[in-house]
Amino acid sequence: MTLEIQNLHVRTEDREILHGVDLKVSQGETHALMGPNGSGKSTLANTLMGNPSYEVTEGRILLNGEDLTEAAPDERARAGLFLAFQYPATIPGVSVANFLRMAVNAGREEPIKVKEFGALLRKNVDLLKITGDFTKRYLNEGFSGGEKKRAEILQLAMLQPAFAVLDETDSGLDIDALRIVSDGVNAMRDENRGFLIITHYTRILSYVRPDFVHIMLDGRIVREGGAELADELEAKGYEFVREEVAGSAG
Amino acid sequence: MPASRDSVGAHSAKPSASALVEERRKAALVAYEAEAVPTWRRSGFWTTSLRGLDLDALEPKRYEPGLPELHLGDEEHAALIVQRGASIVHAEVADDRITVMPLEQAVEEHEELVREYFAKRLPHDEGKFAAGTAAFWTGGVFIHVPANVQIEKPIQVVWLIDEPGTAQWAHTLAIVGENSEVKIREFFRAPDFEGQALHSGAFELYALPGAQVDLAHYQDWGRGEVYDLSTRRVEIRRDARVKWVPIHLGGRLTKQTLDIITAEQGSDMKHTGLYFTERDEHLDLFTTDRHEAGHTTGDTVWKGVLTGDSRASYEGLIHILPKAPEVDTYLQTHQMLLSPKARGDAIPSLIVEVDNVKASHGGTVGELDEEQIFYMMTRGMPRAEAVRVLVEGYFEQVVQRLEDPGLEELVRRRIAEKLKGAEDQVREFIGERAEAA
Numbered sequence: 001m002t003l004e005i006q007n008l009h010v011r012t013e014d015r016e017i018l019h020g021v022d023l024k025v026s027q028g029e030t031h032a033l034m035g036p037n038g039s040g041k042s043t044l045a046n047t048l049m050g051n052p053s054y055e056v057t058e059g060r061i062l063l064n065g066e067d068l069t070e071a072a073p074d075e076r077a078r079a080g081l082f083l084a085f086q087y088p089a090t091i092p093g094v095s096v097a098n099f100l101r102m103a104v105n106a107g108r109e110e111p112i113k114v115k116e117f118g119a120l121l122r123k124n125v126d127l128l129k130i131t132g133d134f135t136k137r138y139l140n141e142g143f144s145g146g147e148k149k150r151a152e153i154l155q156l157a158m159l160q161p162a163f164a165v166l167d168e169t170d171s172g173l174d175i176d177a178l179r180i181v182s183d184g185v186n187a188m189r190d191e192n193r194g195f196l197i198i199t200h201y202t203r204i205l206s207y208v209r210p211d212f213v214h215i216m217l218d219g220r221i222v223r224e225g226g227a228e229l230a231d232e233l234e235a236k237g238y239e240f241v242r243e244e245v246a247g248s249a250g
Numbered sequence: 251m252p253a254s255r256d257s258v259g260a261h262s263a264k265p266s267a268s269a270l271v272e273e274r275r276k277a278a279l280v281a282y283e284a285e286a287v288p289t290w291r292r293s294g295f296w297t298t299s300l301r302g303l304d305l306d307a308l309e310p311k312r313y314e315p316g317l318p319e320l321h322l323g324d325e326e327h328a329a330l331i332v333q334r335g336a337s338i339v340h341a342e343v344a345d346d347r348i349t350v351m352p353l354e355q356a357v358e359e360h361e362e363l364v365r366e367y368f369a370k371r372l373p374h375d376e377g378k379f380a381a382g383t384a385a386f387w388t389g390g391v392f393i394h395v396p397a398n399v400q401i402e403k404p405i406q407v408v409w410l411i412d413e414p415g416t417a418q419w420a421h422t423l424a425i426v427g428e429n430s431e432v433k434i435r436e437f438f439r440a441p442d443f444e445g446q447a448l449h450s451g452a453f454e455l456y457a458l459p460g461a462q463v464d465l466a467h468y469q470d471w472g473r474g475e476v477y478d479l480s481t482r483r484v485e486i487r488r489d490a491r492v493k494w495v496p497i498h499l500g501g502r503l504t505k506q507t508l509d510i511i512t513a514e515q516g517s518d519m520k521h522t523g524l525y526f527t528e529r530d531e532h533l534d535l536f537t538t539d540r541h542e543a544g545h546t547t548g549d550t551v552w553k554g555v556l557t558g559d560s561r562a563s564y565e566g567l568i569h570i571l572p573k574a575p576e577v578d579t580y581l582q583t584h585q586m587l588l589s590p591k592a593r594g595d596a597i598p599s600l601i602v603e604v605d606n607v608k609a610s611h612g613g614t615v616g617e618l619d620e621e622q623i624f625y626m627m628t629r630g631m632p633r634a635e636a637v638r639v640l641v642e643g644y645f646e647q648v649v650q651r652l653e654d655p656g657l658e659e660l661v662r663r664r665i666a667e668k669l670k671g672a673e674d675q676v677r678e679f680i681g682e683r684a685e686a687a
Binding site for chain 2: 049050051052072073074076077078082083085088089090091092093094099102103106107138155159
């Protein structure tokens with residue numbers, strides 16, 4: 001299976017943010033999408049999931065050849081796409097466990113058996129070193145930044161999607177939490193799953209080594225390479241890329 | 251004055267309880283007949299009118315004893331008393347420490363208590379329907395919990411209206427003795443019939459020093475044209491605590507005054523309500539968190555959802571009297587519109603007549619958050635399910651305050667049914683907004 005983004009142009013009400021993005025992620029691969037703030041990374045993540053605030057004016061999103069460009073968010077989810085949000089919504093009155101059960105059932109014909117769900121939840125709670133009454137709390141209500149990120153990764157682990165987009169999951173995490181989240185992601189990496197890790201910083205990439213790195217500037221992907229590109233970026237910074245792009249254009 | 255005064259000796263100079271009740275009936279009848287059918291108006295668009303009610307066509311209906319099918323949340327109870335139309339048709343007490351009986355009977359058998367508490371906080375002249383209730387009530391419910399007992403299972407009171415044309419004039423008097431703990435539930439039910447009916451109710455609860463009362467009102471008058479015009483008052487004495495959860499899930503027109511009074515030092519209340527209006531229902535609630543003594547605490551949260559062409563107004567007042575310093579209380583009211591044709595109001599207000607208190611209030615009227623819907627859809631849930639889960643979650647804070655699994659389930663199930671019924675219009679409304687966004 002592949003997730004393919006072809007010549008994607010996206011606008012909000014007042015301006016175009018993505019100016020033709022091409023990106024292809026195959027199952028078994030981990031890609032990093034890097035770029036400074038405002039370069040369009042989160043717009044891409046939201047557009048992939050069908051956020052109604054963003055309008056695709058040109059280009060397509062294909063999942064295994066199936067055109068999802070106009071699909072509703074829930075159809076995309078059921079087709080195998082997942083987004084770990086940078087700023088997830090708070091869902092008052094719905095416990096983490098309840099929410100997870102509904103999400104798991106949304107992708108199934110028959111509701112999951114209580115015992116099976118319990119076992120799956122315990123396994124993933126352990127994987128992410130979650131303790132206390134976390135799964136009984138209302139989803140994201142009163143959660144710290146780190147708890148919210150962990151809740152996102154817990155959902156990822158429970159839903160086991162074919163393709164996962166992680167939008168700035170590393171930001172706001174302390175080093176211990178970053179390691180736990182990274183370990184969780186690594187445990188889910190296999191030949192049946194593709195990852196697109198969106199990040200501003202390189203630090204998560206020293207825990208989750210990507211196969212491919214793409215650098216986004218001003219709504220375009222301007223450089224691509226292997227994991228070593230992230231190292232280069234770490235050493236030289238985004239300004240270096242910006243100058244290089246400006247130089248080659250001139 | 252009652253005739254008995256001249257004929258009885260100095261030892262019982264006090265009038266009998268039944269004489270007091272009769273005097274009140276007479277005075278109330280005068281007030282009832284003097285008053286026109288009221289219309290309640292407020293600034294803005296809000297009017298609660300009884301224009302549509304054909305009062306003359308309604309009458310008290312009497313029934314033979316017998317226990318109808320009820321489907322309450324709790325099957326077990328400490329006592330169950332059922333009034334159908336104008337008649338108490340069933341009364342059973344499973345716990346011999348408490349007294350639960352028709353109020354008519356208590357007037358004869360519990361003279362002292364009735365004399366001391368009956369209508370203590372319910373003047374007969376607070377408007378036409380309060381007067382009507384005072385004049386015409388029949389049957390009625392009397393609850394007395396003596397001092398120092400803990401009653402685990404709830405005391406259940408059921409008010410039934412079975413058929414159109416019914417006028418039900420209701421009165422409940424509940425007295426909970428010092429340091430006692432009890433749960434009291436009142437249910438208001440009607441099947442879906444065609445035609446009009448009236449429930450005009452009075453409720454009074456006295457929580458004596460140190461008592462702890464868990465009180466819930468569950469109103470679901472069904473799809474018939476039931477008008478509910480009621481006044482409910484709760485008085486909380488020294489160091490006593492009352493948790494009150496009113497649930498409004500149906501009625502053609504509801505106009506209620508719900509007052510909770512922390513009357514002595516150390517008294518504490520939690521007042522948490524919800525309503526769900528649909529079709530052409532009209533709901534007008536006024537609640538008061540009234541602090542008559544210092545060092546008292548309060549916590550009021552109300553949440554509502556409106557669908558269809560319904561109208562719902564919640565007005566919540568915190569009133570702190572001059573002799574009540576060191577009060578700590580707050581009031582929150584939230585209202586969610588799920589239909590473009592529904593109209594609502596949620597108005598918190600505050601009167602503070604003393605320094606050195608903590609009192610705050612806040613209110614919101616809004617729609618579902620598109621960002622939350624999107625988030626849930628990204629987890630595979632279709633829009634309609636996302637909306638359902640969000641609305642149920644919104645109410646959950648109130649539902650859980652019931653702390654009664656059976657009743658909680660009943661409320662959740664009814665909310666889910668109502669949402670299901672409103673699914674098409676909610677989809678249309680939310681869908682339109684998504685298009686526009």
